Amino acid sequence: MKYYVVIDLExxxxxxxxxxxxxxSNEVIQIxxxxxxxxxxxxxxxxxxxxxxxxxxxxxxxxxxxGITQKDLKNxxxxxxxxxxxxxxxxxxxVEMVSWSRTDLKQLQNEMQAKSIVSEWFEKIFETxxxxxxxxSNKMEKKRAYSLEEALIAANIIQEGQAHDGLSDAYNTALLxxxxxxxxxxxxxxxxxxxxxxxxxxxxxxxxxxxxxxDLSSLPES
Numbered sequence: 001m002k003y004y005v006v007i008d009l010e011x012x013x014x015x016x017x018x019x020x021x022x023x024x025s026n027e028v029i030q031i032x033x034x035x036x037x038x039x040x041x042x043x044x045x046x047x048x049x050x051x052x053x054x055x056x057x058x059x060x061x062x063x064x065x066x067g068i069t070q071k072d073l074k075n076x077x078x079x080x081x082x083x084x085x086x087x088x089x090x091x092x093x094x095v096e097m098v099s100w101s102r103t104d105l106k107q108l109q110n111e112m113q114a115k116s117i118v119s120e121w122f123e124k125i126f127e128t129x130x131x132x133x134x135x136x137s138n139k140m141e142k143k144r145a146y147s148l149e150e151a152l153i154a155a156n157i158i159q160e161g162q163a164h165d166g167l168s169d170a171y172n173t174a175l176l177x178x179x180x181x182x183x184x185x186x187x188x189x190x191x192x193x194x195x196x197x198x199x200x201x202x203x204x205x206x207x208x209x210x211x212x213x214x215d216l217s218s219l220p221e222s
Contacts, residue, residue: 001093003043004036004130006177008169009104010066012056019055024114026107027056029068031082032166035091040178047089048167050076054115066164080117087121098130100148100173105129132177139186148173155179156189 010030014022033047050072058070077085099105109126112119136151137144148169152159157175161168180186188196 001091002038003091003093003095004040004098004174004177005033005090005095006036006098006132006170006174007031007033007104008099008166008173009107010062010068010164010166011107012053012058012062014053014056022055022114024110026111027051027053028079028082028107028111029053029056029058029062029073029076030066030166031086032168032170033086033089034167034170034174036174036178040181042171042174042178043091045089046167046171047086049082049085051079051082052076054078066166067162079111079115083112083117083119083122095125096128096130097125098132098173098177100169101133101145102129102131105131130177132173132180135180136176139180148176151176154188154192155186156192 008031009028010032011026012029014025014027019025028051030050031048035043035045037043050068052073052075058068058073063069076082097105105126108122111117112122133145133148133151136146136155140146140154146154149159149163152172152175155176157172157179159168159172160175161171163169
C-alpha cells in the first residue's frame with residue numbers, strides 16, 4: 001500500500017563561531033509528520049519529536065516564533081536518533097514524502113551530510129519528494145511562492161494549532177495536499193477569490209482609464 005508522509009521541520013540558527021566547524025547555518029530542533037493513505041485520508045497516528053541541537057542554540061526569536069523552549073530541547077534526542085525514531089514510525093509500504101517548499105528537504109540533506117549520516121533509504125526518498133508549495137502555485141497559475149498561512153486561507157481550510165509548530169504545520173499541509181489531490185480545479189475561499197478578482201480588475205481598469213484620460217496635447221513640449 002502507498003502512503004504520503006507530510007513532514008515539517010523547525011530549526012534554530014547556528015552561531016557564526018560554530019558554523020566554521022559545523023559547516024551549516026541551521027539545525028533541526030523539531031520534526032512533525034502525518035501520514036495519508038492512498039485515498040488521501042489522514043491517519044490518526046502522528047509523529048512529533050523535539051531534537052537537541054549539537055551546534056545551534058535557541059534564541060528569543062525562534063522561541064517566540066515556534067513556542068519551543070530550552071526545556072523541550074534539554075532531554076530531546078540528537079538528530080540521528082530522531083531520524084531513526086521517525087523511520088520506525090513510518091507505515092509499512094511505499095512512502096512518498098511531502099513538505100511545504102523544498103526547504104525541509106534541503107535541510108535534511110545538508111544536516112545529514114554535515115553530520116556524516118548515511119542512509120540509502122533517505123537517499124531514495126529524496127528523489128521522489130513532493131513540494132506542496134509548488135503544487136499550490138501551479139494550481140493558482142502563479143509563479144510566486146505562497147506562505148502556508150495564505151494558501152490555507154485561499155483554499156478555505158481552517159488552520160489547526162499554532163503556526164510554526166512542526167506537527168501543526170505538517171497536519172495543515174496534509175489537509176491542503178489532500179484537497180489539491182481530490183480537486184482537479186481547486187475550490188477557493190469565495191471571499192479570497194472575489195478579493196483577488198477585484199484586485200486584478202481594479203488595477204487593469206484604473207490604469208486603462210488613467211492613460212485614456214490624459215490629454216497629451218496639454219503637456220509641455222520637451
